[in-house]
Amino acid sequence: MRTSTSDAARLRALIDAEAQRAGFDAIAVTTPDAIPLAPVRLAEFVADGFHGSMDWIAETIARRSEPSTLWPEVRSIIVLAMNYGPDHDPRDLVSKRDRGAISVYAKNRDYHEVMKGRLKEIAGKIVARAGGDVKVFVDTAPVMEKPLAEAAGLGWQGKHTNLVSRAHGSWLFLGTIFTTAELAPDRKEIDHCGSCRACLDACPTDAFPAPYRLDARRCISYLTIENKGPIPDEFREKIGNRIYGCDDCLAACPWNKFASAASEAKLAARADLREPPLADLLRLDDAAFRAFFSGSPVKRIGRDRFVRNVLIAAGNSGDAALAAIVKQLLADPSPLVRGAAIWALARLVPETEYRDRAADGLKSESDKAVREEWARPVPARAHA
Known part of the structure; x- marks a missing residue:
């Protein structure tokens, strides 16, 4: 024109x-x-x-x-x-x-x-x-x-x-x-x-x-x-x-x-996302994830990918108090979450406890990728 x-x-x-x-x-x-x-x-x-x-x-x-x-x-x-x-x-x-x-x-x-x-x-x-x-x-x-x-x-x-x-x-x-x-x-x-x-x-x-x-x-x-x-x-x-x-x-x-x-204000950080506690984020199921991140770009990756990321952070935290929540996620419906939970657990609990868990996990787990996580060498523990 x-x-x-x-x-x-x-x-x-x-x-x-x-x-x-x-x-x-x-x-x-x-x-x-x-x-x-x-x-x-x-x-x-x-x-x-x-x-x-x-x-x-x-x-x-x-x-x-x-x-x-x-x-x-x-x-x-x-x-x-x-x-x-x-x-x-x-x-x-x-x-x-x-x-x-x-x-x-x-x-x-x-x-x-x-x-x-x-x-x-x-x-x-x-x-x-x-x-x-x-x-x-x-x-x-x-x-x-x-x-x-x-x-x-x-x-x-x-x-x-x-x-x-x-x-x-x-x-x-x-x-x-x-x-x-x-x-x-x-x-x-x-x-x-x-x-x-x-x-x-x-x-x-x-x-x-x-x-x-x-x-x-x-x-x-x-x-x-x-x-x-x-x-x-x-x-x-x-x-x-x-x-x-x-x-x-x-x-x-x-x-x-x-x-x-x-x-x-539309571009400033939400107060609850400035420093969100890992413990709270690990507890998010799909409905809670969608509600918490409504209107946020985070919502696009879905709950399973997000909790996978939080589990990696938990494994790096050195915070043994997170182990109880991580253990619950070993039974999560998502293989992606279960696999990340294995790595996090290995970094948070004593090696003897982890090896016992791994033996049980290899017996009960059917997903190939998750079984491979259980079969990995035990990673070094995280230090806070």
Whole structure:
């Protein structure tokens, strides 16, 4: 859709004003052809297997790396960002081993829900003013938001592969509006990471084989959220008490010193999710899990995967008081939960008690994966 220079300028002023009114902290515009390197980098990521079990990435490479393939009519892409910076360093919770560490972004309402309605309001104003058509995306379609945000000038993809902003550090939610209107693009941001490698060194599981490259299979966020099976043994101790995602690489970024805490209650952490006790979380059945995490992104992984994560944290806690709850979960209907409970129990009770339990477990357990857990060498006990 052809737009005159003056009309485009007025439309951009409207978009900026509406974005500010809707609570967005940054906005910029780019074009659909502004990320020419994205297809090659994405193909390399998939070819190396770094996407793990996230098959949808491999299946949508063409649409994901070329915005005009996703929607041929698009002429401009508006990228909007919302600051969700915490009011403290989330890594402080890692030392409180009887508590569960949930990633900052997941401690309140699902950001998809928070942002999408606001983006639709802005998109509606664009159509009312300029006509044409629009599409709104918040991590709900094969859109590469981070390269587009870099091209638009909102920040740059840091060595941890996430967007870094000079104004907001590493704490930004991203959403996009694709439009048929032609808007003047903003200037691309340059990389300001320099020689810093704080984010790389902060990763507990060495998930970065090189700067700007992430092997998701080693990432705690992938292991605790996307991974549907047991947590691989080599990562269990390293996960510590991180029960949903991991913020270590984001929190280590020096640019965070310029970031302010999220100003809206909708993005601030729920009080009961700031430092939730592992004991309470282990007791969640499916109904209680759904009720407790209603409206939260945590709900999407389901109770069994979540309790699996909590059991790994319990095994790392060194808190023998948790053993009684862990023992109850040895009889859980979910093999995933039973398997994680075995590992946790071995870390919390004396070896002689565990060996007696293992002998009984091998006699009564029918699930192959759970039997393999019982048959493993006894892991070293955790120490508080």
